[in-house]
Amino acid sequence: MPTQDTTRTSPVPVTGVGVVSAAGTSVAALYEDLLAGARPVTVRDVPLVAGAIPAGPNWRPDQDSARDVEAAHVTAPLTLPSHIDARARRTIGRDTGLLLSAAQAALTTTPAAPTTPAAPTTPATAEPAQAPGATSPRAGAAEPVPASPPSPPPPDPLRGADPARIGVFAGTLHAGRSEYVAIHNRAGADAGPVNPVWGPQSSYNAPGAALSIHLGLRGPNLTLTSGAAVGLDAIALGVQHVRTGRCDAVIAGGVDSLSAACPPRPAGGAAADAAAEPAGAPAGEGAAVVVLTAPGGPAHAPALAHVCGTARAYAAGRGAAGEPSGGLADTVPANAGAASDERDLAEAGAEAARAALREAGRAAHEVAVAVTTAAPHTPTGAAERAAIAAVFGPALPHLTAAGTTGTTGGADGALAFAIAVEALTRTAPPTPALPDSDADADPAAPLALCLGLDPDGAATALLLTGPIPTTTPTGANR
Structure with missing residues (x-):
């Protein structure tokens, strides 16, 4: 008598969760703010791209300068894996930085040992307070930082898994739009040089690809743009890959950033106006990443x-x-x-x-x-x-x-x-x-x-x- 294949419907453990949002870089902080009804809406400048290069002689201020927008900005410094050195940071756009930071949180903090020091990390000096001389919350992203050893130990939730069997599934609706617009703005005659790193960063799949590259993963990598529920779609796709045995572990989530290319709210609007808005949802930015592992597989960690x-x-x-x-x-x-x-x-x-x-x-x-x-x-x-x-x-x-x-x-x-x-x-x-x-x-x-x-x-x-x-x-x- 044939037996039922339960692998396609078996529960899949969630062994790591990381977020970056206007509430901070902790799931607990986001949850507490949500219960308290907090609305961290601020007016901040949003440069078109991180690590902009000098303008050409005919450059206009509206081409790629910062714009103040009222929104739920991520204001906390981003924390990237320590082996990402200064040169690599200069190739990372805002969306990629958000996703990498959320993944770092998901991979280095587990329920098994909440007091154990996490793997070494380096703040991505993204705030003026941490980066003297920066002109915006993102301008410091390209500042040199000390390089760390190139081969950090594998994160706990993935230890023992074959990198070729660890998948990455990311969801986004707008990744790369800032770099795309920057290239367009600089493409006119005498408008100024184009930074070559903007090209790879102008695609939807840049954050997810960077996640695989910087973590040394060689499993399936797919970016979804399937609509408002795309973050859930990416996680569901990861669940399927674990259930069917295609992957021993999956890193899945979603990301999008604010952009000066599409300012959500003109500067000068009062934050109180946003609070009184019937829809109750300002524009925002952030990323969330979860780690999924196969039950009994080589990558094992206590399940959340x-x-x-x-x-x-x-x-x-x-x-x-x-x-x-x-x-x-x-x-x-x-x-x-x-x-x-x-x-x-x-x-x-x-x-x-x-x-x-x-x-x-x-x-x-x-x-x-x-x-x-x-x-x-x-x-x-x-x-x-x-x-x-x-x-x-x-x-x-x-x-x-x-x-x-x-x-x-x-x-x-x-x-x-x-x-x-x-x-x-x-x-x-x-x-x-x-x-x-x-x-x-x-x-x-x-x-x-x-x-x-x-x-x-x-x-x-x-x-x-x-x-x-x-x-x-x-x-x-x-």
């Missing part, structure tokens, strides 16, 4: 959480059953037909959530928290909330980081995933029912649902289970 279900659905008239989606469980609402509206989008989100529950073999009442990507009062945010209410009822706790991190584009879904992991590490497992109780005992770890909707009609859902009660307790010091 497990991904136990992934699914995708499409709103009416958008997509079709079986459309390729990176290994997600594809499904379409039964009323597929005309172009989607908010109700159709909510139905797609609800169907994706139900499909993730089915894949995991879990029930809706086991979900302790839902985390979504869009601001609550936007049409997409309202559709996400309606989808959650349709499946889990209106009382389920619901978290959205957009008000704290801003709308970051490619990082939104990955930031939601990081928040879900943090919520689960702080959520006690359900208390078993008493012997004389009519209720059934439920000793399983609690669940969290991540849901991302794209206005064009795609819905992505990931279901996470918290730390198994029998494992070593994990803290929030990450």
Whole structure:
């Protein structure tokens, strides 16, 4: 009698999480700011590119100068692997720096030893306070820093894994736009020289490629640009590669930065105006990275959480059953037909959530928290909330980081995933029912649902289970 192949639906351990956002460079700090309703919106200058070169004689100030924008800026210094020397830093754009910094946090801080010193790192002097003489929060990125030994020890979550079997999957919506515009601006007659490093950095896949290069990884590398839920899509694709045995470990996440090429808010607007904005979501920037490892594989570290279900659905008239989606469980609402509206989008989100529950073999009442990507009062945010209410009822706790991190584009879904992991590490497992109780005992770890909707009609859902009660307790010091 043939046996069922459970590898394609088995839970995948999450062994590292790292974030860089307006709330700082810690998952715990982001979570605390979110619960407190913090809105770190500031007015700061955003140069078109990091490490700009001298202008030509006919250069105009509007070509590649800094612009003040009001947004959820990342103000903390970025921390890159110490073996990235001064010369390598000059080839790193803002998006790449954000993703590398988030990956560094995910790979060097594990729940196994929260007090153990992390691998040596070097701050990417990105703040005027840390880089005297810098004219902007990013201008110091190209300043020389002492070079470190070229071969640092493998990060704990990946120790023992073959670099050829470690994949990188990144999601972004805007990576490379600043360098692309800089090249365009400098291409005119006598406009000035073009920095050759802008070329490689002007592509969507530059951050993900740099992550593989600087970590010495040779496994699959793919950058997705699939819409508002792209960060969740990248993580789901990583889950599929681990489940099918293609990878022993995966680094997955999302990133996007602010850009002077597309200033989100003209300088001079009061921060109070943004706080009063009905949509409640300023523009923002950031990155989030998670480390996924194969259960029992060569790369092993204590799990913070497990991904136990992934699914995708499409709103009416958008997509079709079986459309390729990176290994997600594809499904379409039964009323597929005309172009989607908010109700159709909510139905797609609800169907994706139900499909993730089915894949995991879990029930809706086991979900302790839902985390979504869009601001609550936007049409997409309202559709996400309606989808959650349709499946889990209106009382389920619901978290959205957009008000704290801003709308970051490619990082939104990955930031939601990081928040879900943090919520689960702080959520006690359900208390078993008493012997004389009519209720059934439920000793399983609690669940969290991540849901991302794209206005064009795609819905992505990931279901996470918290730390198994029998494992070593994990803290929030990450």
